[in-house]
Amino acid sequence: MDDKLVEKILKEVRKEIEKNDTGMVPSKPSSKNIKKEEVNAMNTPSPITEFVGTANYGDTVGLVIANVDSMLHEKMGIDKKYRSIGIISDRTGAGPQIMAADEAVKATNTEIVSIELPRDTKGGAGHGALIIFASEDVSDSRRAVEVALRDTNRTFGDVYGFDAGHVELHYTARASYALNKAFGAPIGKSFGIVVGAPAGLGVVMADKALKTANVDLVSYASPGNGGTSFTNEVIITITGDSGAVRQSVIAAREVGLSIAKSMGQNPVSTTGKPYI
Template sequence: MNNDLIEKVLEEVRKNIDLKNIDMKKVDKIIQSSSENLKESKEVQENNDTEKGNKREKKEADVMSAPSPITEFVGTAIGDTVGLVIANVDSLLHEKMGLDKKYRSIGIISDRTGAGPQIMAADEAVKATNTEVVSIELPRDTKGGAGHGALIILAAEDVSDARRAVEVALKDTERTMGDVYGCDAGHVELHYTARASLALNKAFGAPIGKAFGIIVGAPAGVGVVMADTALKTANVDLVSYASPAGGTSYSNEVIITITGDSGAVRQSVIAAREVGLSILKSMGQNPVSTTGKPYI
């Protein structure tokens, strides 16, 4: 019993007994009764405080889990990737973007780190939905180390198709980030698909329906060695080559894309991955998979 409680008990005692004719048994009963009453009062107060605290925590949790009030917001993914949709594009913006008149809705995938993973994911999205790839841009973004971010615009006649495409792309970005390896010294990035579609065709000129691979190395010299290794490993065709001053947004990396037989493309990508990782390790670094789940 603490001092405050003892003092309150004594106050109750003084109120209920005649100090000149003290009956000790009565004193004991009064003390016991007063103590129990005060204890019950304290428990009620604590319960009230707890209930208020629970209500406050629940209210805060409800606010945090509430859906975004921004109707254009669809979701997010790894790499500071955000998915958005515009149901009815403003007429002036529609014209400047060069959209076909039949498309009023667009899906947007924008990120700061990756580019390749998001484009691969968008490629899967257009396969699964009734959408068209309007544009794909690779902005320079230093948050990704030596590389790019991405801005991908998908168009649809129905907003539900645009939204669905963005949802598919956001979900698949988690998978395609598996073969992006980074460290302070640089990064290596690899991608492979057995059947390229419209997004890869728009971004890199990939032959639609054929196996396709993307090989990226940074700093740029690492990418050159990776490219040479890939082309020497198997019988594949070189689709594109991009370097800091040509084909990239002056990023410190080399990017090549390849096509050919499915097995050959995959073999070349894997060989490039091994040599790229080995070089970065030789630089005293330990490049690790962004997600820890390589997919190639």
């Protein structure tokens, strides 16, 4: 028998075997329908209208409420002209999310209502964060949350975690309302954040930052002072000339990572992509 004829018969037999109960031949899966392993959560459809998405780091979730309940609205102290709020909430990290929120405020017609740094043991020595945006139009709140989630994936680049604690640095050439709300940053000025844990590490990093360049100390927070929620870290914020602030932050990073290594630790960037 001709080989081509045999192959044709076998193909018809296979089709008959593969028929389902309705008598239809199962269609071949389209490559367009195959779900990729890595999907950005912000692009994943959700039946819950309040859910906006997540960032890749810090157990960070973004939410929105189109029309806040009147009693809650009053207790939260939100201006009456704002009915919609955007929410960034996370378990690990505060600096990355606040820096990202600062970029979100610059890019949208929103206002920062509040920023809180809750103590969260999942973050080891550090904080979580609760950030609230407000706007007249829910689309603005949603957009602010989307921008913050995306930028959080960038700002985690200079967070270095290790078993004994963490080293965390942040820098922006132009601070806006989120950084002003959280740390008293001068709006429109260059601004840096230096964090070290355990707290003693942070003290040395702070000293190095201030000695390195001509910068002004905006705030100092220790475990019992400055709003750290008694976390085991020291946080300073600085302002000044853009180049000087950046140089100070980099110097603090170098000494912090060096001490961590001397402790037998292996500090690594959370994302593998430092941004400063």
